[in-house]
Amino acid sequence: MKQVSILLTEGMLKPSSLFTAIEIFEKANEFYANSGKPDYYDVQIVGQDINQSLLNAHFTINTIKNISDIRKTDLILIPGFHDKDDYAIAGSSQAIAWMIDQYKEGAEIASLCTGTFLLAATGLLKGKECSTHWKAGDSFRKMFPDLKLRTDKIITDCKGLYTAGGAISCLNLVLYLVEKYNGREVALYCAKVLQIEIERNSQSPYIIFKGQKRHDDEEIRSVQEFIENNIEEKISVDSLADKCSMSRGTFIRRFKKATKNAPVEYIQRVRIEAAKRSLEASRKNIKEVMYAVGYTDMKAFRTTFKKITGLTPVEYKMKFSKN
Secondary structure (H helix, E strand, O other): OEEEEEEEOOOOEOOOOHHHHHHHHHHHHHHHHHOOOOOOEEEEEEEOOOEEEEOOOOOEEEOOEEHHHOOOOOEEEEOOEOHHHHHHOOOOHHHHHHHHHHHHOOOEEEEOOOHHHHHHOOOOOOOOEEOOOHHHHHHHHHHOOOOEEOOOEOEEEEOOEEEEOOHHHHHHHHHHHHHHHHOHHHHHHHHHHHOOOOOOOEOHHHOOOOOOOOOOOHHHHHHHHHHHHOOOOOOOHHHHHHHOOOOHHHHHHHHHHHHOOOHHHHHHHHHHHHHHHHHHHOOOOHHHHHHHOOOOOHHHHHHHHHHHHOOOHHHHHHHHOOO
C-alpha cells in the first residue's frame, strides 16, 4: 500500500483542490475494490499543528498524524497556501526539514498550486523546472529568482518532484500520479467518475496578461502604456527606442530588465491578449480580430497566438466564446 501524506503546516490553506485530490486517490482505491483487490493508497493528513485554518472558510481541519511521528512515507502532497502568510514558508522550518529527509529516503513530493513555494523553500527544486499558478508567477520569481519557473505548464516531473499549476488544474497532477502508479485504466476511471478533463497539460489558454509593471522605470512604463493603447498600429523597436531617446541596444536591455520580456515579445503578448478578449466577447471573425490587433498576416497571427496560448484562434474561440 502506498502511503500518501498530505502536508499541513503553518499558514492559511487554500482548499480549492485539496479535497478533490483526496477523492481522486479514493476513487483509485474504489477501482481496486470493484475488482476485488485491496486498497492501493493509504491517505493521511499530516502536519505540525492539530488545527489548520482554511482560506475564506469558517472551519478548520485536523491533522491525523504529526510529522515527527512519521518515519517513512511514499508521497508527500503539498496543498496551496495563501500569499498573506508568505505561502506558509516562515513558520515551516520543521516541515521543510522533514520533507528534505523524506526525499533523501526515497519519498516523492508533489506540490499543488502555490504549494510550489514551500517545495522551493526546501532547495530541492534547484536546477529543475517547476510550475505554480500563473497569477503567483511574479511573486515566485521574486522569491526564487534562480529557479526555472514554467507557468505555461500544468505539470512538471523531475526526479520524483512534481509541481502543478493553479486551482483545479492541480487535479491533473493527481491524475498524472495515479496513471504513473496504477496505469491508464485506473486514471481514466477516476477522471470519468469525477468528470475531470484528463489531457490538459498547459496553463497557457488560461493566463491573463496584464503587463509587467511592477518596476520603477517610468520611461519603460510609459512605453508599455503606449503599446497597450496603440495595438492596431505598426510598432517597431526602433520607434519605441526613439520615443525614449535611447539607442536600440540600451532600450532593449532596459525594457527586458524591467518587464522580463524583450520589446517584441511584449508587443506580441499585448496584442494576443487583446485578441483573446475579442474572441471571447465579440462576434468578430478571426480575420477581423487579427486586423484589429495589428496583424496583417494570418499565418503569423495564428503562429504567434498558438505559441502564447497553446491553442489556435479557432480553438480558443470555440473553447471560450459565448457567441
